[in-house]
Amino acid sequence: MTVTPRITVSDGRLEARGRTVLSGVPDNVAAAHGSGAGLVDGAFVGANAGEAKSHHVFTLGTLRDCRFLCLFRFKLWWMTQRMGVSGRDVPLETQFMLIEVPPAAGDGEDGEPVYVVMLPLLEGQFRAALQGNDSDELQICIESGDKAVQTEQGAHMLYIHAGDNPFDTITAAVTAVEKHMQTFHHREKKKVPSFLDWFGWCTWDAFYTDVTASGVKQGLQSLSNGGAPPRFLIIDDGWQQIGSENKPDPNVSVQEGAQFASRLTGIKENAKFQANNAAEDAADDEQAPGGLKRLVAETKAHYGVKQVYVWHAMAGYWGGVTPSLGTGMEHYEPALAYPVQSPGVTGNQPDIVMDSLSVIGLGLVHPRRVRDFYGELHAYLASCGVDGVKVDVQNIIETLGAGHGGRVAITRAYHRALEASVARSFPDNGCISCMCHNTDMLYSARQTAVVRASDDFYPHDPASHTVHVASVAYNTLFLGEFMQPDWDMFHSLHPAAEYHGAARAIGGCPIYVSDKPGNHNFDLLRKIVLPDGSVLRAQLPGRPTRDCLFSDPARDGASLLKIWNLNKCGGVVGVFNCQGAGWCRVTKRTRVHDAAPGTLTGSVRADDVDAIARVAGCEDGAWDGEAVVYAHRAGELVRLPRGAALPVTLGTVEYELFHVCPVRAVTLDVSFAPIGLLDMLNAGGAVEECAVNGGGRDAVVLRVRGCGRFGAFCSRKPVKCLLDSADVQFRYDASTGLVAIDLPTPEQELYRWTLEILV
Numbered sequence: 227m228t229v230t231p232r233i234t235v236s237d238g239r240l241e242a243r244g245r246t247v248l249s250g251v252p253d254n255v256a257a258a259h260g261s262g263a264g265l266v267d268g269a270f271v272g273a274n275a276g277e278a279k280s281h282h283v284f285t286l287g288t289l290r291d292c293r294f295l296c297l298f299r300f301k302l303w304w305m306t307q308r309m310g311v312s313g314r315d316v317p318l319e320t321q322f323m324l325i326e327v328p329p330a331a332g333d334g335e336d337g338e339p340v341y342v343v344m345l346p347l348l349e350g351q352f353r354a355a356l357q358g359n360d361s362d363e364l365q366i367c368i369e370s371g372d373k374a375v376q377t378e379q380g381a382h383m384l385y386i387h388a389g390d391n392p393f394d395t396i397t398a399a400v401t402a403v404e405k406h407m408q409t410f411h412h413r414e415k416k417k418v419p420s421f422l423d424w425f426g427w428c429t430w431d432a433f434y435t436d437v438t439a440s441g442v443k444q445g446l447q448s449l450s451n452g453g454a455p456p457r458f459l460i461i462d463d464g465w466q467q468i469g470s471e472n473k474p475d476p477n478v479s480v481q482e483g484a485q486f487a488s489r490l491t492g493i494k495e496n497a498k499f500q501a502n503n504a505a506e507d508a509a510d511d512e513q514a515p516g517g518l519k520r521l522v523a524e525t526k527a528h529y530g531v532k533q534v535y536v537w538h539a540m541a542g543y544w545g546g547v548t549p550s551l552g553t554g555m556e557h558y559e560p561a562l563a564y565p566v567q568s569p570g571v572t573g574n575q576p577d578i579v580m581d582s583l584s585v586i587g588l589g590l591v592h593p594r595r596v597r598d599f600y601g602e603l604h605a606y607l608a609s610c611g612v613d614g615v616k617v618d619v620q621n622i623i624e625t626l627g628a629g630h631g632g633r634v635a636i637t638r639a640y641h642r643a644l645e646a647s648v649a650r651s652f653p654d655n656g657c658i659s660c661m662c663h664n665t666d667m668l669y670s671a672r673q674t675a676v677v678r679a680s681d682d683f684y685p686h687d688p689a690s691h692t693v694h695v696a697s698v699a700y701n702t703l704f705l706g707e708f709m710q711p712d713w714d715m716f717h718s719l720h721p722a723a724e725y726h727g728a729a730r731a732i733g734g735c736p737i738y739v740s741d742k743p744g745n746h747n748f749d750l751l752r753k754i755v756l757p758d759g760s761v762l763r764a765q766l767p768g769r770p771t772r773d774c775l776f777s778d779p780a781r782d783g784a785s786l787l788k789i790w791n792l793n794k795c796g797g798v799v800g801v802f803n804c805q806g807a808g809w810c811r812v813t814k815r816t817r818v819h820d821a822a823p824g825t826l827t828g829s830v831r832a833d834d835v836d837a838i839a840r841v842a843g844c845e846d847g848a849w850d851g852e853a854v855v856y857a858h859r860a861g862e863l864v865r866l867p868r869g870a871a872l873p874v875t876l877g878t879v880e881y882e883l884f885h886v887c888p889v890r891a892v893t894l895d896v897s898f899a900p901i902g903l904l905d906m907l908n909a910g911g912a913v914e915e916c917a918v919n920g921g922g923r924d925a926v927v928l929r930v931r932g933c934g935r936f937g938a939f940c941s942r943k944p945v946k947c948l949l950d951s952a953d954v955q956f957r958y959d960a961s962t963g964l965v966a967i968d969l970p971t972p973e974q975e976l977y978r979w980t981l982e983i984l985v
Contacts, residue, residue: 233269248287307700316358371633424457426738435464467492546589562587565625600647614656679711706767731907762911797835
C-alpha cells in the first residue's frame with residue numbers, strides 16, 4: 227500500500243499535513259522518507275552545496291507567522307529557551323524547535339494546530355544546528371570542527387516530525403531518530419540510578435574546592451541531626467590531585483571553572499583526604515585503606531549514605547591531564563590541545579574559561595588511551611566504595627576535534643569510553659552528565675541516564691533564580707527524551723529556597739541541597755524528605771503545560787509558568803512567577819529586564835496535566851473529566867467539573883502547587899479521589915495504588931507510603947477508616963469533602979501502609 231508522506235518539500239514550500247511551514251525553499255533542499263523516519267509523519271531534510279567544506283550554512287526557507295519554541299546553547303555548556311514567530315527570532319546554536327502551525331482558512335480541521343518538531347542531527351562526522359537571519363530565513367549550519375573533514379552536502383541533517391499532541395510528537399520524533407541513527411537510546415530504555423529516589427547533599431556550595439573529609443562528615447551529620455538524612459552524597463570538585471604550570475591572570479574574575487588553569491596529576495585523592503586519617507592508619511596492624519576509602523565507608527556505616535558519587539571533568543580536570551613527565555600520567559599520552567569553538571557558540575556568549583584555555587592549552591588524553599584513563603580512574607574509585615561519578619565540563623571535548631576526525635568523532639570516542647567504564651565499575655549505572663548540552667553527546671549516549679538540565683544554581687545572583695526554574699522546565703522538553711533531567715542542587719536556607727524546592731519536588735528529578743553545615747531550613751526540608759531519607763519523586767520529567775509552550779514566562783510580563791507531572795494515581799501542576807530576568811541576545815548575558823515584574827494571575831485546569839487519563843484506574847476511559855484540586859500553599863480543596871478552571875495569583879518569585887486527582891465513583895452516590903500527604907510538596911507521590919470496591923464491599927483500598935497528614939476527597943463522610951486492618955481516627959470536612967488521617971512514623975525505610983476507606 228502506498229503511504230502519502232505528511233512532510234513534503236515541493237514548489238518552494240515545506241509543508242506539514244498540508245500546511246505551509248517554510249516558504250521560499252531553495253531548489254537544493256529536499257526531503258527524504260525512510261524506514262527510520264516514521265514514514266507518514268516524519269521526514270529528513272537535506273541540502274547540497276556543490277562544494278566540499280568543513281563548515282556550511284544552508285538556507286531552508288522563510289519562517290513567518292508560526293509561534294515556536296527554540297532551545298539553543300546560549301553558552302558552550304548550556305541551553306535555554308527562546309520563543310518567537312519568525313525566522314529572525316531563531317538564535318544561533320538552536321538544537322531543538324517546536325513549531326505550532328495554525329490552521330489556514332478552509333483547512334476544515336476544527337481549528338486545531340499541527341505541532342512540528344525540528345531536530346538538527348549528526349550525520350557522519352558533521353553536527354547540525356539551526357539559526358535564523360534578519361530576512362526571516364531559517365538556516366542550518368553543519369560543521370565538523372576539523373578543517374580536514376569536509377563534505378559538500380547533508381542529506382539527513384534535519385529531521386522533521388508532525389503531530390496533534392506536542393509531547394507525543396516530541397517523543398515520536400526522538401524515537402524515529404533513534405531508529406535511524408542507532409547511536410543512542412531513549413530515556414525509557416536506560417537503567418535509572420537508584421539515587422534518584424533518595425535525598426542528597428552535594429559539597430560544592432558548602433565548601434567549593436576547599437572540601438575535606440571532615441567537612442563531608444560535618445555536612446552529613448548536620449542534616450541528619452535535623453531529620454533530613456542524606457542518602458546520597460556528591461563529593462564535588464576539590465578531592466583530586468591537581469597542579470598548575472600556568473597561573474591565571476589575578477585581575478580576571480572567573481565565575482565558573484576557577485581552577486581552569488590546573489591539570490590532573492594523579493587519579494587518586496589529594497593530600498587533604500589522605501592526611502585526614504594518617505595517624506589512625508599508622509596504628510592499624512594490617513595495611514589500612516586510603517583516605518577516600520575510609521571516608522566512603524564511614525559515610526555509609528555511620529551516616530546511612532547509600533550512594534556516594536565523586537566529581538571529575540570529562541578531560542580529567544578543567545585543564546585536562548598534565549603532560550609533564552614523572553607524574554605517572556604519561557601512559558595516557560596527554561598532549562596540549564588548543565580549543566577552537568564553533569562560531570555559533572562564540573556568537574552567543576564568549577566564555578572566559580575557553581578564551582584562556584585556547585592560549586594556555588588543555589592536556590588532552592589521546593582518544594586511543596581514554597578507555598584506559600576512565601577505566602583506571604573509575605576502577606580505583608570503585609575500589610574505594612564509590613558508586614558513581616558526576617562528569618562535568620563535557621562540552622569542552624567538541625572544541626578539540628582538530629586532528630582527531632572532528633568534533634563528532636572525538637566526542638563519541640570519549641563518551642563510548644566513559645559509558646563502557648561506568649558499566650564496568652558502577653553497576654547501578656552511576657553517572658551524572660553535566661555541562662553537556664550539545665547534540666554531539668545526546669545523540670551518542672546509549673547508557674547515561676541522568677543529565678543536568680540547566681546552568682547552575684547561583685546562590686548569590688538574585689537574577690538567576692527565576693531564570694533557572696524556567697530553563698530547567700523548557701530544556702526538559704528535549705533533554706527528557708534522552709535522560710532523566712537533574713535540576714541541580716539548591717540551598718534550603720535561602721530567600722528563594724521554597725521556590726526552588728517546589729520546582730525540584732515536582733520535576734521528577736533527583737533532589738539534593740548544597741547547604742553549609744548548620745545552615746538549613748528543616749521546615750522546608752521536611753516537606754521534601756521523609757524521615758527515612760527518601761523522597762516522593764514524580765513519575766516523569768516535569769515539563770511546561772501545553773498553554774505555556776509558546777508564551778514567555780520569563781520576559782513577556784504577563785505569563786505564569788506552569789509545569790506538569792504525573793504521580794501513580796494523580797497529577798501535579800506547579801505554577802511559578804518567573805518574570806523579570808532572562809538571557810539577552812544583545813548584551814549576551816543573563817540580565818534583569820524588569821526589576822519589579824509584579825503580581826500575575828492565571829488559571830489551572832485538570833487537563834493541564836497532559837497525561838492525566840493515564841493514571842491508575844483511568845486508562846479505560848471511565849473518567850468523565852471531573853477532578854479535585856488541592857492547593858498546597860493555600861491548603862484548599864476544590865472540586866472542578868470537566869473543563870472548569872481554578873484561578874491562581876502569584877507575586878514575584880512565588881509559586882503554588884496544585885495536586886490534581888480524577889474523581890471516581892465508589893457507589894452510585896459516593897465519589898472519591900486520593901490526594902496524598904498534605905504537608906509534602908509532592909503530596910500525590912505518597913499514593914501508590916488506588917482500588918475502588920475491593921473485597922466485595924463499598925470501599926476504597928489505598929497503598930500509601932510515608933508519614934504525616936494524609937488526605938483524600940470523599941463526597942460523603944466515610945463509615946470508617948482502617949490502617950493496616952486496624953481502626954484509625956479520621957477527620958472529615960463536609961464543606962470540601964476532605965478526609966484527613968494521621969499516618970505514624972514507624973522505624974523502617976520506605977514504609978508503606980494499606981489504607982481502607984469504607985463508605
